[in-house]
Amino acid sequence: MKPKIRVEGVYKIFGEDPKGALDALKSGKSKIEIFEETGQTVGVQDVSFEVGEGEIFVVMGLSGSGKSTLVRTFNGLIPPTSGKILIDDDDVASCSAERLRKIRREKITMVFQHFALFPHKTVAENVAYGLKIKGEGAASRRKKALAALEQVGLAAYADSLPGELSGGMQQRVGLARGLATDPQVLLMDEPFGALDPLIRREMQDELLHLQKILKKTIIFITHDLNEALLLGDKIAIMKDGRFVQVGTAQEIVDNPADDYVAAFVADIDRGRVFEASHVVADPVTVEQHEKGAAEKALQLMEEHNRNALYVVDDQKVAGLVTYQELAVAAREEGRTDLAEVMVTDVPVVDQDTPLNELYGAASAGHPIAVTDKRGRLTGVIEVEAVFSQLSGDASEDEYEDEDEATEDGSTPPAEEKATDTAQGGTPR
Amino acid sequence: MISPADFVQIPLDDWVNSFVRDFLVPNFRPAFRAMQVPITEVLARIDSFFHWLPMLVFTVGLTLIADRTAGRGVALFTLVALIFIDMIGLWAETMTTLSMILTSVFFCAVIGIPLGIWSARSDRVLLVVRPILDIMQTIPSFVYLVPIVMLFGVGMVPGIIATIIFALPPIIRLTNLGIRNVRADLIEAAEAFGSTRWQMLWEVQLPLALRTIMAGLNQTLMLALSMVVIAALIGAGGLGLTVYTGLGRLNVGAATTGGIGIVLLAIILDRITQSLGEKKGVQTPSLWQSLRSLFSAGKADAGAQSGKPA
Ligand SMILES: Nc1ncnc2c1ncn2[C@@H]1O[C@H](COP(=O)(O)OP(=O)(O)OP(=O)(O)O)[C@@H](O)[C@H]1O
Ligand SMILES: [Mg+2]
Numbered sequence: 005m006k007p008k009i010r011v012e013g014v015y016k017i018f019g020e021d022p023k024g025a026l027d028a029l030k031s032g033k034s035k036i037e038i039f040e041e042t043g044q045t046v047g048v049q050d051v052s053f054e055v056g057e058g059e060i061f062v063v064m065g066l067s068g069s070g071k072s073t074l075v076r077t078f079n080g081l082i083p084p085t086s087g088k089i090l091i092d093d094d095d096v097a098s099c100s101a102e103r104l105r106k107i108r109r110e111k112i113t114m115v116f117q118h119f120a121l122f123p124h125k126t127v128a129e130n131v132a133y134g135l136k137i138k139g140e141g142a143a144s145r146r147k148k149a150l151a152a153l154e155q156v157g158l159a160a161y162a163d164s165l166p167g168e169l170s171g172g173m174q175q176r177v178g179l180a181r182g183l184a185t186d187p188q189v190l191l192m193d194e195p196f197g198a199l200d201p202l203i204r205r206e207m208q209d210e211l212l213h214l215q216k217i218l219k220k221t222i223i224f225i226t227h228d229l230n231e232a233l234l235l236g237d238k239i240a241i242m243k244d245g246r247f248v249q250v251g252t253a254q255e256i257v258d259n260p261a262d263d264y265v266a267a268f269v270a271d272i273d274r275g276r277v278f279e280a281s282h283v284v285a286d287p288v289t290v291e292q293h294e295k296g297a298a299e300k301a302l303q304l305m306e307e308h309n310r311n312a313l314y315v316v317d318d319q320k321v322a323g324l325v326t327y328q329e330l331a332v333a334a335r336e337e338g339r340t341d342l343a344e345v346m347v348t349d350v351p352v353v354d355q356d357t358p359l360n361e362l363y364g365a366a367s368a369g370h371p372i373a374v375t376d377k378r379g380r381l382t383g384v385i386e387v388e389a390v391f392s393q394l395s396g397d398a399s400e401d402e403y404e405d406e407d408e409a410t411e412d413g414s415t416p417p418a419e420e421k422a423t424d425t426a427q428g429g430t431p432r
Numbered sequence: 433m434i435s436p437a438d439f440v441q442i443p444l445d446d447w448v449n450s451f452v453r454d455f456l457v458p459n460f461r462p463a464f465r466a467m468q469v470p471i472t473e474v475l476a477r478i479d480s481f482f483h484w485l486p487m488l489v490f491t492v493g494l495t496l497i498a499d500r501t502a503g504r505g506v507a508l509f510t511l512v513a514l515i516f517i518d519m520i521g522l523w524a525e526t527m528t529t530l531s532m533i534l535t536s537v538f539f540c541a542v543i544g545i546p547l548g549i550w551s552a553r554s555d556r557v558l559l560v561v562r563p564i565l566d567i568m569q570t571i572p573s574f575v576y577l578v579p580i581v582m583l584f585g586v587g588m589v590p591g592i593i594a595t596i597i598f599a600l601p602p603i604i605r606l607t608n609l610g611i612r613n614v615r616a617d618l619i620e621a622a623e624a625f626g627s628t629r630w631q632m633l634w635e636v637q638l639p640l641a642l643r644t645i646m647a648g649l650n651q652t653l654m655l656a657l658s659m660v661v662i663a664a665l666i667g668a669g670g671l672g673l674t675v676y677t678g679l680g681r682l683n684v685g686a687a688t689t690g691g692i693g694i695v696l697l698a699i700i701l702d703r704i705t706q707s708l709g710e711k712k713g714v715q716t717p718s719l720w721q722s723l724r725s726l727f728s729a730g731k732a733d734a735g736a737q738s739g740k741p742a
Contacts, residue, residue, distance in 0.1 A: 108626035
């Protein structure tokens with residue numbers, strides 16, 4: 005698919021002699037050296053990337069790393085010193101003022117860190133601003149503004165002044181203003197930066213929710229890595245005006261490109277970054293009503309070094325048998341009915357469940373079943389895989405099952421444990 | 433003692449004389465005369481309107497305006513002051529002065545606001561405009577009365593021209609300031625949505641600069657009022673003339689009544705225009721600040737007194 009936005013070798017240098025600084029930069033001088041020698045400030049250097057339609061591309065970096073400068077080159081608020089910024093087929097960096105205005109009116113809008121709402125206009129007028137500029141009639145403007153406000157849950161405040169709203173509400177208005185013209189691309193420069201953490205969290209969820217419906221192409225700027233990891237389909241880490249790494253949240257957390265990125269991701273909540281799908285293994289299963297299912301189950305577990313196995317009934321999860329119980333039952337009673345020893349209350353999650361929501365399921369000690377929307381078993385997560393992913397050990401490492409198997413096998417199943425404690429608890 | 437003048441003497445006065453007399457006057461007199469036409473026209477309309485308007489209608493009208501904009505106290509003051517002016521026999525003069533001032537302020541706004549906008553949008557324009565404004569504000573007004581008389585003659589219109597020159601700087605300065613002070617992020621937002629320069633001006637810059645521009649208009653108005661007497665020197669009529677002739681004939685009574693008329697008119701106009709800008713809460717210093725603070729102190733007292741019995 006053709007990318008919606010393609011950025012090629014963008015540089016921005018502030019100062020009187022950008023060309024000279026550009027040459028110095030290309031000959032390998034650093035941002036600081038250039039500033040000391042020539043007094044020119046390097047805002048952005050050699051940034052190239054692509055964003056697909058409907059993607060959220062997050063640019064993350066510390067203060068002064070050039071994020072705002074970069075995002076402002078996308079709608080021509082800051083012309084780059086060199087480079088191309090293609091939105092569909094238009095090069096924003098070199099097109100005529102007329103063309104640029106058209107792109108701004110129709111294709112690309114912006115949400116600002118400090119909201120930048122017009123204090124003399126009502127909330128609805130603010131939201132309708134882009135439409136007014138485009139020359140839409142008052143009635144249709146109002147209608148669209150109200151619809152956009154509805155999306156962010158503020159229709160009731162249409163006729164208030166922005167100054168009467170709280171920060172969180174003001175930024176919702178900012179978002180509605182950005183959405184009202186139904187642009188294809190949304191630029192967001194630290195839109196939640198000025199909000200307190202609780203509201204911020206709320207707005208992030210709201211953005212994700214809206215994005216599910218609207219499917220805009222979004223460039224999102226933040227200095228908060230957690231926010232970047234939560235929102236970004238792709239994330240770029242920026243430092244001194246250049247991208248040091250571009251990748252998905254998992255790629256960045258798993259394989260930081262350098263020490264700078266590594267330092268960033270060091271204290272990140274990996275449980276939020278990784279999902280069930282990152283640690284899932286192909287399931288080893290037996291059909292419940294198969295002939296000789298019990299023997300087959302034992303054999304499979306031995307073969308695959310597992311101490312538990314999922315039993316399926318027409319691809320759906322029926323339950324789980326542990327090696328220990330099955331072996332005991334088979335040896336002592338000679339029975340081969342899986343249903344007798346099967347644990348039916350098993351942890352079931354779906355692909356997208358973040359790892360930090362698996363803790364509860366994992367605490368039972370059983371492998372976790374991963375199912376698709378129709379409840380069919382698609383994979384199994386071994387508890388060890390969850391914890392090794394969370395602790396950041398390379399996920400490729402095959403964990404040794406031998407020792408743990410015996411250890412695990414000797415512990416009673418968690419369900420019993422739970423019942424024990426419950427019973428033990430009652431007499432007291 | 434030896435002084436530089438013993439060696440070189442600069443006949444600056446002769447130079448200026450010959451510049452004005454031999455160059456400006458013969459070559460540009462028709463142009464300067466033509467410049468008077470719009471002023472004459474506007475003045476004639478305003479003047480005949482105010483002289484036609486019955487005193488009571490004007491008084492009631494202005495009182496109502498004061499009530500709507502500046503509140504009860506100012507309205508009451510307006511009513512009493514206008515009746516007082518009529519009683520001391522200066523109604524016609526006051527109307528003449530008012531027309532003259534409004535004409536001056538009208539032209540100051542017509543020239544000054546666009547010029548202010550232009551200087552706000554271009555640093556180069558400001559670079560040229562600013563020193564000119566500085567000069568305009570430092571030259572004592574008496575100094576340019578003579579060239580004005582030579583170029584425009586004497587009478588009401590030259591008086592207004594002198595007033596315009598004197599009162600123009602604040603409206604330009606404050607329009608420029610107001611527009612330049614519009615928050616940069618709002619300009620950026622307007623631009624990001626694809627505004628043209630006109631849309632930006634109309635939708636964002638002017639509305640947000642309005643308060644400051646109104647403050648400029650208020651200052652311009654006050655400066656125009658302060659020129660009333662000086663303008664009378666070159667033939668403008670009205671209250672200024674009353675004061676001027678009173679002084680000339682050592683008629684203290686006439687000079688005083690004329691002066692009181694000017695002060696009363698100034699307070700009324702200042703309070704009303706001030707409140708237009710203040711509506712949204714901005715305080716601006718003006719020539720009459722002290723008078724005003726006296727007056728509002730009185731108002732606060734009155735408020736306190738009327739509050740007690742309730
Ligand atoms: N108009 C300007 N003139 C000169 N230098 C500028 C200008 N704007 C930005 N810079 C410089 O460019 C660099 C990048 O600034 P930018 O505002 O893009 O950083 P940022 O990543 O957005 O930071 P923050 O998180 O604080 O918003 C900084 O060194 C800054 O000083
Ligand atoms: Mg920034």
